[in-house]
Amino acid sequence: MNRDEIDELAAAYALGGLEGEERVRFEALLEAGDPDAVRALRDCEDTLVGLAAAAPESPPPAVKAALMERIAATPASVRTLPRRSRALWPVVLSGAMAAGLAAVVVGWSVSSTYEKRLDALVQSAERLRAELRSQQAVIAILRDPATQVVVLAGLPPAPGARARMMWHAQAGGVFVATGLPAPPDGKAYQLWAIAGSNAPVSAGVFTVDAAGTGSLAVRPLPGVAAVNAFAVTLEPAGGLPAPSGEMYLLGKS
């Protein structure tokens, strides 16, 4: 990997926007202590510190007061100490008198290396678990015989648009759409559930990527028992409590 690539990864990582395989790759470099990666990240982070420091704002005094009170009420032993080793310091130190400090120093640095690696693994496991949970939720919806599949067809503003709603009244649903034009600035698509003669209920707001594809995970809608139809309208970006814009997609269940 050349300098520019590493600098690119570091910049995106420092800004919090590095994803997927690139993120794994960059974190592996950091874990391995790659000097270019470590330096590049430090440079980027220091730049962002400079940016933050350019616009300080006095926090409300109550924040510090609450913190100092909370700290005063915390016995030192309750604090999160570095896993394993720090709590063992007193034991380790007394042993060190006899065993020789050198051995301890080596042990300390080895164990802290492993701790860091372990921390990174724990974090990546947590990310994967969260991803798995959301995938499992989707699969559970798809496998349930009570799930209905509603096909939505494009209306005059986007005749080529199509969408599917996999809907389960208790578990919620998964909605995918294709062929929608990119919404104008400040606008987004809003999905509506229509039950009987009741007013449409918002099922969420979504936008589409450059290919015109969008998706939405929909939570169960309280108070909406049997949905007769789903519809998509173009609304202001945050969505509205009731539809106001043109209808792009409609499908009856």
Place this chain on the structure above:
Amino acid sequence: MPPVAPGSESSTALIAAIAAGDRDAFSRFYDLTAPMAFGLIRRVLRDPEAAAEVLQEVFWQVWQDAPRYDPKRGSPEAWLVMRAKTRAIDRLRSIRRRDRTFVAPVDESVTQGSPDRAPDPAVVAEDRGLIQTALAQLPEAQRRVIELAFFEGLTQSEIATRLGEPLGTVKTRTRLGLDRLRGVLGRERLSAT
């Protein structure tokens, strides 16, 4: 507040003292760095109450995690700013998720009225002169990708989608923008010391 050079001995020493349970050191570190962290959090979350909550969480983490601070990985200020940024963006995302799913929460009337979204950078720029000064020296295209990432928490591919630009272009602009910003801020730091 006097500017503290990242990695200056004092802040590193303070973190070491905090790690050892020194409450006075925590108090001094807070006084030194909280305005910087709060300024950043406020830029992400406009609602002052949510921002104050996030600030408190961040410094509570500082107190708890100080023993795990590793100076090899960066300055205490960077350690703090990255935490403040992550927490503020997490809060922003949870607010947006709540808005997007639109499942009426009990306090909907409250959340609907609160201007929690990331503010329009152009509007904020007016009352944030200094950040504006630094960012204004970047070409518009570079400034935009940094603002979207740092203050709105968008990932690189989300930025590409939002701007309708190829991902590679976004990556390059991010790197060039940060490079340029480093130069701008470096000049200011030199003139301040």
